[in-house]
Amino acid sequence: MNKPQIAAILYARLADATDLRSQVKQAHWNLRSPQFIALHELFDAIAGRLDAHIDDLAERSVQLGTPAQGTVRQAAAASRLPEPPAAPVWLDWLIAQLTTHAENVRAAIDQTAGLGDMGTSDLLTGMVRELDKDIWFLDAHRA
């Protein structure tokens, strides 16, 4: 098991999750919609689940011997997610970003399993299951 390689995979997902969490909060604050309360509350619940993912990703890295690199600056430098446009349709934007993030987590499941780390692979599998559910919750609000 190549622990530094696994930690690098975790770091990439940590950076994206931290960036994504901030975008979900941005949506929670700035949303204007006939479905405001439902989406405002759903966005906050999703941010909370991403918070738990962030904690698990950082702590798994430390367990593998690599210090967590979880500051906002580190996340901003390493995230591969795009910045939201000036006036996004927040529901569509978050669905797209969560979908990208889920696909990257899915790839990391295979990568970490291939490196022989079933513990990390299982952790990521739990995350992608939650992300898939949140994508469904969001998508169900589209007409």
Ligand SMILES: [Fe+2]
């Ligand atoms: Fe709030």
